[in-house]
Amino acid sequence: MRASGGEQFLCRARGRLKQTGGSLLVGDRVIFQPAAGAADKKCEGIIEAVLPRKNILHRPPAVNVDQMILVTPLRDPAPDWQLAGRLLALAEQQQMKAILCLNKADLVTAAEQAETKRMLEAFPYPCIFTSALRGDGVQDLIEHLGGHCSIFAGPSGAGKSSLLNAIHPDFSLKVGSVSDKIGRGRHTTRTAELLVLPSGGMVVDTPGFSRLEFVDLEPQHLAGLFPEMRPYSGRCAFRDCSHLSEPGCAVREAVSVGKINRMRFEHYQAFFNELMNRRDQYR
Ligand SMILES: Nc1nc2c(ncn2[C@@H]2O[C@H](COP(=O)(O)OP(=O)(O)O)[C@@H](O)[C@H]2O)c(=O)[nH]1
Numbered sequence: 074m075r076a077s078g079g080e081q082f083l084c085r086a087r088g089r090l091k092q093t094g095g096s097l098l099v100g101d102r103v104i105f106q107p108a109a110g111a112a113d114k115k116c117e118g119i120i121e122a123v124l125p126r127k128n129i130l131h132r133p134p135a136v137n138v139d140q141m142i143l144v145t146p147l148r149d150p151a152p153d154w155q156l157a158g159r160l161l162a163l164a165e166q167q168q169m170k171a172i173l174c175l176n177k178a179d180l181v182t183a184a185e186q187a188e189t190k191r192m193l194e195a196f197p198y199p200c201i202f203t204s205a206l207r208g209d210g211v212q213d214l215i216e217h218l219g220g221h222c223s224i225f226a227g228p229s230g231a232g233k234s235s236l237l238n239a240i241h242p243d244f245s246l247k248v249g250s251v252s253d254k255i256g257r258g259r260h261t262t263r264t265a266e267l268l269v270l271p272s273g274g275m276v277v278d279t280p281g282f283s284r285l286e287f288v289d290l291e292p293q294h295l296a297g298l299f300p301e302m303r304p305y306s307g308r309c310a311f312r313d314c315s316h317l318s319e320p321g322c323a324v325r326e327a328v329s330v331g332k333i334n335r336m337r338f339e340h341y342q343a344f345f346n347e348l349m350n351r352r353d354q355y356r
């Protein structure tokens with residue numbers, strides 16, 4: 074545990090932590106009592122209570138995260154835009170801010186980068202082109218991290234650990250997706266760790282996600298996770314419009330005139346159908 078002044082304490086819980094059913098996760102805020110007495114016990118403490126959690130992420134578990142840095146490689150591996158869309162919806166569901174970080178900018182030409190920029194017109198999140206290798210965008214990213222607790226998400230091999238090392242070389246995080254894969258079946262640490270930035274803010278590195286499903290989400294609530302749709306979804310002819318095929322749909326109209334990014338709308342359609350199919354399966 075880290076006190077508000079920054080000193081670290083090794084803590085035990087007093088009995089069972091009833092607020093959280095006994096569990097303690099990365100990012101939890103607690104009230105603890107520094108151990109009294111002997112000087113060698115100076116850095117020990119006892120956790121009295123866990124404060125209410127603002128949000129919770131599963132796989133890897135982390136709580137009280139303010140913002141997601143979604144790292145998507147421009148090449149090697151090719152960008153999985155739908156996975157990016159899924160993670161952004163997940164961030165919205167957990168009331169986290171999100172930033173899209175397009176990494177490995179050194180591997181694409183200026184023309185390819187411009188093409189990606191065009192594709193991201195009317196994208197509702199800040200987009201930063203970065204290169205952990207060359208340093209592009211790293212300063213910009215640091216500025217977005219100040220004062221927040223941010224989780225680095227995105228597929229394995231995207232460059233999350235490399236970017237964190239570029240931001241703060243002392244992190245010395247292990248880089249390389251290939252060795253990650255070899256280590257997976259063995260005793261590799263798969264838990265997330267909260268890292269403190271000298272420039273302010275905290276970050277959580279994650280091993281990456283491959284298959285992610287929406288949890289506790291009904292199809293009719295999906296549009297609420299697309300911030301750019303919110304100004305239009307109340308203006309559709311039907312109050313319960315799914316925005317897929319109904320006449321008089323203000324959302325589709327906004328897509329057709331370029332006010333909503335087309336790729337984002339395609340993600341919405343795909344996720345909506347997925348949620349409907351899943352619901353039908355369990356009927
Ligand atoms: N060319 C290039 N390679 C990168 C960049 N960032 C990461 N890599 C490489 O991509 C691989 C995966 O990086 P890593 O940080 O382990 O990805 P993670 O799984 O998302 O943490 C490693 O071989 C890195 O050296 C970058 O900006 N440019």
Ligand SMILES: [Mg+2]
Nearest residue numbers: 233234279280
């Ligand atoms: Mg990594």
Ligand SMILES: [Zn+2]
Nearest residue numbers: 309314316322
């Ligand atoms: Zn509609």
